[in-house]
Amino acid sequence: MSEVAGRMSIQEGAKYLERPQMGRGILLGGVPGVAPAHITILGGGVVGANAARIAAGFQADVAILDVNMDRLRYLDDVMPPNVNALFSDRHTIREELRLADLVIGSILIRGAKAPHLASREDLRLMKPGSVIIDVAIDQGGCFETSRPTTHKDPTYMVDDVLHYCVTNMPGAVGRTSTFALCNVTLPWVLRIVSMGLERGLNECEGIRTAANIVAGKVTNRPVADTFGFDYAPL
Amino acid sequence: MSEVAGRMSIQEGAKYLERPQMGRGILLGGVPGVAPAHITILGGGVVGANAARIAAGFQADVAILDVNMDRLRYLDDVMPPNVNALFSDRHTIREELRLADLVIGSILIRGAKAPHLASREDLRLMKPGSVIIDVAIDQGGCFETSRPTTHKDPTYMVDDVLHYCVTNMPGAVGRTSTFALCNVTLPWVLRIVSMGLERGLNECEGIRTAANIVAGKVTNRPVADTFGFDYAPL
Amino acid sequence: MSEVAGRMSIQEGAKYLERPQMGRGILLGGVPGVAPAHITILGGGVVGANAARIAAGFQADVAILDVNMDRLRYLDDVMPPNVNALFSDRHTIREELRLADLVIGSILIRGAKAPHLASREDLRLMKPGSVIIDVAIDQGGCFETSRPTTHKDPTYMVDDVLHYCVTNMPGAVGRTSTFALCNVTLPWVLRIVSMGLERGLNECEGIRTAANIVAGKVTNRPVADTFGFDYAPL
Amino acid sequence: MSEVAGRMSIQEGAKYLERPQMGRGILLGGVPGVAPAHITILGGGVVGANAARIAAGFQADVAILDVNMDRLRYLDDVMPPNVNALFSDRHTIREELRLADLVIGSILIRGAKAPHLASREDLRLMKPGSVIIDVAIDQGGCFETSRPTTHKDPTYMVDDVLHYCVTNMPGAVGRTSTFALCNVTLPWVLRIVSMGLERGLNECEGIRTAANIVAGKVTNRPVADTFGFDYAPL
């Protein structure tokens, strides 16, 4: 799903930069004679890399920030030349906010809240009408000013910066997302079918971890806690 | 403006293929494991070439159709390899409608109505939820089913195919469009300033052709006709 | 050798699609105005990736199928944009057979027979004159209809589909293959020379595994079985 | 047809460099660790440019030679970086023959015999088993040692250099060639239909030039001469 969300973030950004959508009224790729938009992508994981590739294809100027040097080296190897892979520190983030027409928040730390990389104060650095797409919203978002929105009412303005923080972004391209999801889940389904559920739970770490409810009991503590059920260890 | 409209047509197409916008719910570029969309571009002029480049950058499978072999050869030279330059005939157009998730109409014949390349009947070949962006709408559109729409209410459905036929598309990215327009008009303004208007009208074909109103008289027949004024030849 | 076979498979495919060779009479890359061939590559390992790169260089439309999502993501990162990396399931394989002018079988599972990905029945989906190159033939082939052939008599037809199933394909480009082979084997030769054979067999897993005959005794069971010799464990 | 012949010349070259076909036994693109073939293309027109693009896609080292500096500059702009555009003089041609594994002759001068760029003597510079594809054979060929061959018996050896000089090369990929030909001829057919033949012959230079036989009389002098008919001027 990260790949879907990453690629989709750029097309949402393109849309909301249009004037009737309250953006700055600029075209991501510019045209011959007029400079393209500057896009800053915070986080160089799967979401960020997919966003960067599509943004580059749009002919925009792209910066992708991360703290992992090995990842930055790999991105430098495989990305088109209009993507700059930059080390993410406070100074660089603030520089980028100043330049950016579109900022993608794509820091996803497995099982943890996303860190806030930009405060409300920082928004003042940004140009009026610039756009933030916070893909990390499902983990709390990586901007202080992010709060979850829906496909029905996807955006709001804070200090003249348009925020798009739709949870479950991939839902909008359900056909692509469903295929993508099946590709990842199918091998597990086949394994359960061939092993039988019981043996699967006993022998296969992956299946055990994924089990939320077994024989009517909730076997995953966070799920039990969230919904107020009793937790029954496997 | 053609360049703005061409590039913008793909981001509009990406948007309207989203499910909440009534499209098929697919992502233009697909993701690893899931095939990308097929985009058919009717017309290989400036609009079409700009659309093709952005579509290719989105990682989609792209076909661009034209009847001018020299143009097809040039496009083949400069386009990325996921763009196929095809000769445009009735058979190929119908094949493409069958394959396409997104069709861009970009036949602009200077000073003439755009030809209808697809009839209402032909729409039946298309998949439900596929999208038509008719950039040629300002010259009447290149689909039988095209009729002008606005940025406020941009789309309508015909036989399950979503139509986007906004006149003056570049208006949505006014900032980029204004710069682009200035780049093209500035040299003329400078010329008028340096020659003076009268000499400019006398000596310069380009200025004469462009003059709509001179000394309070409408000097351009189509303008005069359209608005019901008297036409005064220069 | 996999790299040689993978790259060579496309030039064989190009050759056998020529009409005098009994193929459909089409040019892999098409020409401006005429669509290129569609090439389907079953298996995204070393053979498949090398085939895909050459096929893409030919300007063809290429799909490469695999079940390993990590591999598909990497291929998506490094392949040109006219290569689509697709998840391999029964449905997609059948879709691809319908589209393909050329199918490369490149599923190599170390030490195991290649799985049959297409039955004789499935061949009916394919266009008359389309071509199958089964690089997996040394492990039994990945089509039900594959049977080994030779460089002398390399092809046969089944249901109007041309099959090329030459074992030891790299033999045809012996000069390139020999250098490639030396590059891989040279480090082992040097190691044996520097360690001496006895110490090499004792201390080095790689040398031990590779030893077929030691001091006149056959020390590799499959070799012994195949040729009817006694097997002597090391 | 030049585009078909140009692209096809490389796949023929690839084939005949295989050992069973009497070539050097090398793979055009090499493999990681082993250098690719060097391909020299004499003539940077449509044939040569199409050959160069496919050769580059094969990952070979490519040199394309021409005497037209404007053409060399354009080729430098649009070709991949493994194609070097070189000025064609006697010194450079001889240097290239020394390096080349595959030489494509693609000098086509409209309505004139192709010049001989390499003498029999020059062949001695070439490596044994290297391959010449003379696409210019229909105009007499650009090697002294070229003589026409057929798809049935396409090659012969001179001084250890394999020659492929098939006239009407595009015939082997008839399906692609037919579409390509129709794309070019269709507009003329439509013009004749809409104008009527007589008016077409009177008013349209292109139709007049192309007319070989009108009302049972041969109206094209070379055709009349070749076949021994009376020539009747239009």
Next chain:
Amino acid sequence: MSEVAGRMSIQEGAKYLERPQMGRGILLGGVPGVAPAHITILGGGVVGANAARIAAGFQADVAILDVNMDRLRYLDDVMPPNVNALFSDRHTIREELRLADLVIGSILIRGAKAPHLASREDLRLMKPGSVIIDVAIDQGGCFETSRPTTHKDPTYMVDDVLHYCVTNMPGAVGRTSTFALCNVTLPWVLRIVSMGLERGLNECEGIRTAANIVAGKVTNRPVADTFGFDYAPL
């Protein structure tokens, strides 16, 4: 020679940005984690386009400015995506001076003095240690602060901006330049040889224009004027 000078300008720029050469101490292409240099190229002709391509290959961020929209469109078609083709006006030039680490002056107007695009005042916009390479110096240079230098003593500082204004830049790569020059002049030499000088002067515009001295008389007025000889019309 323009091509040599254009390509060479970037390698001179790279050199003088090194700290021991008095530049800012930055690497044109940056490294993973650190942003590359910004290079501004004033003029999109042959010099500028060749500079842009090499600069892009260095992985820098490149802007190339021109006033000719058709040229900008072509550059946009054939340049890598890290080159932005911008319309050249006073506002954009000043913006670019602010951003640039390296500025290439490449406005060559045939037979006219290059216009001054930046005044001494404008240099204050530039970062200390940034570098100007004025390839237009042979026509007077396109910076107010440019004055001719030599390969021996190539640079000087004005307001902390390093200037490199070597006349006859291609002299430093004499081997490449000599071949390049011969390629362009050889066809004329051959023509003179085959026509004879007299007929050449009478019949061939190109030869006549190029003649500086004929039969001991100076036949080119600027040459005569410059060196104080009598001018004798042909």
Next chain:
Amino acid sequence: MSEVAGRMSIQEGAKYLERPQMGRGILLGGVPGVAPAHITILGGGVVGANAARIAAGFQADVAILDVNMDRLRYLDDVMPPNVNALFSDRHTIREELRLADLVIGSILIRGAKAPHLASREDLRLMKPGSVIIDVAIDQGGCFETSRPTTHKDPTYMVDDVLHYCVTNMPGAVGRTSTFALCNVTLPWVLRIVSMGLERGLNECEGIRTAANIVAGKVTNRPVADTFGFDYAPL
């Protein structure tokens, strides 16, 4: 720092190939009509890969040599097509020395002296005026004829081959290098700050290995040996 040195090696090579610098007087990328330089890079690690990418961007013909087949395969995947990844053996190295205008020595074996890949004898294979940049000089250099030089007096000639063996090359682009260095060291500084030095030394392998002096005692044996201090194990 390896990335800085690798990328910088090509711009140094470009500079010293200029005639006033005593090189052959050729331009790395050639120009349309004139062949580019041939660059040989010995070692495909980080230094070599960064050198290769910049060299390729210069439009040169590039060969990168290594003995690690996995590395060669990866380089083949991600490098532009004018880079050939070759297996490094004595024969190929000598072939390359014959062809090369510029040779980059980039074999860095962690904590060991670089091997000598070319003897003084081998220099005779090279063309007069060709250039060697030995990036491995900090580990002793990979040419027999290498000896350390400085940014002040960077080069010397041996048998007509120019040698550049500056130790601490990145010093010349101090701004870029400093940022690069900070990006790598910053995470360690933060770790020491948050853990405290003592705990850091106890619990963290990386910090312990990096400690040269602790509480006034030299805790790193090579440092102690080199400077004649007592060594005190941690």
